[in-house]
Amino acid sequence: MPPREKPLLEPVRVREGAAYRCFGDGLCCTDIHGLGPLTLVELKAVRKIDRVGAGHSDEFEDYMLRTAADGGCHFLLPNQWCSIHSTKGPEHKPHGCQKFPWGFTATPTGGRVHTEHRCPCRTLGDRPPLTAERALESLREHDGSLDSDCDVETVKLDKRREIPFRRWEALETPILAALASGVHPFEALSAKPFPGLSKSSWPKLAQELIDARDGSRFGFALAWFGDTILHLVDGKSPREPLRPWADAFDRAEARSPVARTSREVLNDFVADHLYSVKWAVDIGYAVFAAEMATRVAIAESIATRLEARGLRADRAMAEAITIVEIVGASEHWETLVPTIRP
Numbered sequence: 001m002p003p004r005e006k007p008l009l010e011p012v013r014v015r016e017g018a019a020y021r022c023f024g025d026g027l028c029c030t031d032i033h034g035l036g037p038l039t040l041v042e043l044k045a046v047r048k049i050d051r052v053g054a055g056h057s058d059e060f061e062d063y064m065l066r067t068a069a070d071g072g073c074h075f076l077l078p079n080q081w082c083s084i085h086s087t088k089g090p091e092h093k094p095h096g097c098q099k100f101p102w103g104f105t106a107t108p109t110g111g112r113v114h115t116e117h118r119c120p121c122r123t124l125g126d127r128p129p130l131t132a133e134r135a136l137e138s139l140r141e142h143d144g145s146l147d148s149d150c151d152v153e154t155v156k157l158d159k160r161r162e163i164p165f166r167r168w169e170a171l172e173t174p175i176l177a178a179l180a181s182g183v184h185p186f187e188a189l190s191a192k193p194f195p196g197l198s199k200s201s202w203p204k205l206a207q208e209l210i211d212a213r214d215g216s217r218f219g220f221a222l223a224w225f226g227d228t229i230l231h232l233v234d235g236k237s238p239r240e241p242l243r244p245w246a247d248a249f250d251r252a253e254a255r256s257p258v259a260r261t262s263r264e265v266l267n268d269f270v271a272d273h274l275y276s277v278k279w280a281v282d283i284g285y286a287v288f289a290a291e292m293a294t295r296v297a298i299a300e301s302i303a304t305r306l307e308a309r310g311l312r313a314d315r316a317m318a319e320a321i322t323i324v325e326i327v328g329a330s331e332h333w334e335t336l337v338p339t340i341r342p
Helices: 040-049 083-088 095-099 132-139 165-180 185-189 202-211 217-234 246-254 262-276 284-308 313-328 331-339
Strands: 012-014 054-057 062-065 102-107 110-115 154-156 162-164
Touching: 012 132, 040 054, 040 062, 040 083, 095 132, 102 132, 110 132, 110 262, 154 165, 154 284, 162 165, 165 185, 165 262, 185 262, 185 284, 202 217, 202 331, 217 284, 217 313, 246 313, 262 284, 262 313, 284 313, 284 331, 313 331
Parallel strands: 012 110
Antiparallel strands: 054 062, 102 110, 154 162
């Protein structure tokens, strides 16, 4: 076993090249994911603002914000701004709302800031570089404390090899540099998509995802993902579902006169997941690289089809990444990943 060092929250570190600003496009306040969970303190605070604004969800088995008929948050205004934020101030929002899309991993060399990419504010437009100061404004709890989403002491490379975190940083540096320079993720990660599975098959997973659609935005993302697997693995002609998140991307494209290339959008997404090192605890690098290569292949296929519909290249890839990130955080994908045999 390699020597273990205590994970540290500070110094707070940000990946070079990462950029983000919230423009209020509104996608994160919809049913692409659960709107919560809430602590009991947050539940009471929300109910003081609106007594029907939050409650217990049987689906999530926790306290959550309510949704309106269109799947958006109960507090989402027609202009896509949060009514709690607008009238009470950002400090009155539940911490989960304040924190999205930020993530924070404690490592032996300090805390690493990373972000979710299921948000057009993260993937489109002229956004300022991420800074530790700006991240901490959202990452700190209401009482000012700072906590991590994940603690990493050492890094698994595969089933047999585990190395000290500082040694991993030396291996990670050229991978991040390759992604930043535009090298395709397959080459940068040294991985291929659709590896062998020990307890399932890709067509079986695809059908499970398609069968799980429920009319929500999340359900449509599952269906897109499943349909694309069948297209790539079995050569079936794609039968694309609807795009219920298109309105948020319409707003994002309208405020984004300078287009990024689809490769820039894609590689930024891959680099953020690599930099988070959340995968280091359970699955290791070999499995991470294989599952990420699979999501890259699916994202590229979806983006190509959206471009054929006339969408701008950066927007097409941003929409595709929203799909593969949502599904990547789902129980369907998290259950499958440990069965990957790279």
